[in-house]
Amino acid sequence: MRFNIFCILLVISINCSAQHIQVIKFNELKQRVFNQSDTTYVVNFFASWCAPCLKEIPAFLQLIDSSQNSKTKILLVSVDFKTDAKKNLEPIINKYQLPPIYLLDEPNGNVWINEIDNNWSGAIPATLIVKKNKKRKFIVTSLTYPKLIKLIKLIRLIKLIR
């Protein structure tokens, strides 16, 4: 009986984490954010082992909250090592009450990092703000909520000028 309950709990917990972490390839991520829709995408690259990344997570959560019903979508993309990602990411998902996140399944950074930004060495934290694949801002330092809002406004301004 006890074992049964344990099994049920185990299944539930595995399901939960499966919903919370979606494993994707870079091509899928590309299709998701480099498109012609009217949405501004804010893509944050982080890892459970990157302390400065965790420090800026509250800013992104605040942005997610304030961006509901707007044309801004925030994607949290983990570059954790796939082999122990679930074990390392789950405590962070619970601690910060993260929405569903992506886990990028690309062991070789050299095949995709340039496509995010040519000048990016691969250092994290890093954040890309992009609209219609043309208007871009790419930042490789820790961000705050006010800074994020400013950057998103800047992207919108580019649209007005055009």
Added chain:
Amino acid sequence: MKSLKFILLIFAFVFINTAFAPQKQLVNDFSLMNVDGNKVSLANYKDAKGFIIVFTCNHCPFAKLYPPRLNELNNKFKPLGVPLIAISSTDTMMYEEDTYPNMVTKAKEEQFNFPYLFDEMQTVAKNFKAQKTPHAFVIWKENNSWVVKYSGAIDDNGMESNKVTETYVADAVNALLNGKPILTKETKSIGCQIAFRKK
């Protein structure tokens, strides 16, 4: 007249070549404290043809995957005149784990067979334009200066060393030793940002 045209053509050709040739990145020699308490400079190595310089650190999980591979690289290339030197440039105010005493411990624990230098002022990282850990450079001696020949990842799989298919650093050094062109001169990989202290 014909010869004048020819000379002009040559001038134009030389001009275009120099104007559009990629700029060489030169780096300076340095003098940094090793984990054994001695200062190390490139000039100490009289017979070195080049170096493998790896910016790494104690705390970064990506960097933690590489010590055995760094030992292997040094074993292989030091006898051929291309020693490996590791440098830690992380801001120790941010990462206690990266302080000098902890570097000493790390080098012992992982049995580093190469110098592990403390770039306390972060000047060497700035000079190399190192941006993260691990970040590898292959430098080569040309006319008594040090020229960057390769910059980027050590290989193409940090997590699983048994799944490595591209050994970028080793390939670059082999090409240089054999006088052949380096096929991949720059690569990108995920790593921990070297946060430079504000003055």
